[in-house]
Amino acid sequence: MSPSLRLDLFDILRGYAAVVPPRILHYPDDLPWDEMHHFLLDYILLNSHFKKYPPSSAYQHSFWKWAIAHLESTSSTEAGHSQDDEIDARIYEHYTSLLQFSKPQVIGTLAPPQSSFVTHFWSNELGTPANPIDISVLQTTTLRESGAFTENGTTGLRTWPASLALAQFLIMHSDIVCDRRVLELGSGAGLLGIVVTTLQQLQRGKGMITTEDPGLWMTDVHYEVLRLCRENIALPCNKSHSHPNTHQEYLDWASALDLGQSASLTSFLQKVDAQVVLGADVVYDPSIIPALLEVIRLALSAYSEQQQQQQKVAYMALTVRNEATFSLFLTAAEHAFVIRHHLVTSDGNFMFAAPPEGTGSLKDTIGRIRILEMRKRE
């Protein structure tokens, strides 16, 4: 498998890896049939990473249905196409093995969406990707996550687009996290944390870590979410796997306003003494805003002489689904913090593939995300 891949084929590869619905993928009709067939066989079906970390069977079923339909229709229309160019039997066999996933498992009920491995390809090299692209130099981040928006009473078992947006921002400005102690609030399945630890490991590989203990503390209120996050951080295919200083801990924002619990919260924040605080898609419930802001305020307090309060900073990526909730957060935040707004991307390009949230496009989803830099007022 050559590492050099046409950009339109790379789009299909990363779309498949990120379980993007095939109806959104673009099939390159201008590509000769045998090149497309070779790509689907070698880069998708026989890809050793996908064998180990496969998308859900239901997703694979919809992908291969789409791919086979295109291969069959182009094989009958392409000039010069020979009888020998038949679809490889392994593709049909794989598709047939997935047929049971095309229907609800119990008649009359909707089976819950399966959990799936999801892999994101990304590059820490700035600039427009070359065409063809060298996929061997790309980073990958893999997670097992839920196929449902909410499961077991939590939204934290899957990755939300705000995490991808903040990950892209931090990849573009990696000095924010590379050499730092980072605390993440509401970590969910762990995408952002895995990207942060990858950036720290890449920096370490270049011998450019100057502090003794860059690290990452991922926190969440839901135990199953923390368990999944731990599993994802430890996947051998992720660079986070070999990071010496990652932690997953229980932290409930509500404890910041609870007299009985605020002391243990403060002692945890003191122990972490984070220089950078992150949070993605953590503002969707107006009632939790005061507690969340208080946690951020406490986390940005100076706990040691080395870490001056002015240097401590939080980055929050918020998806605006409800303008009233967002302005409630912003107005309350402006009392305690100096806020700077950042663009998700300065050149309009989004480096991740992902399914859109709702009925619009991924571009619409990303357009609703706001990145706020927050520093404590003096």
Ligand SMILES: C[S@@+](CC[C@H](N)C(=O)[O-])C[C@H]1O[C@@H](n2cnc3c(N)ncnc32)[C@H](O)[C@@H]1O
């Ligand atoms: C929409 S999910 C976002 C997850 C992840 N940051 C992402 O963007 O993919 C919100 C996360 O906040 C967590 N959360 C909600 N309320 C919380 C609280 N009171 N304290 C700590 N975490 C909370 C949830 O468990 C969930 O993991």
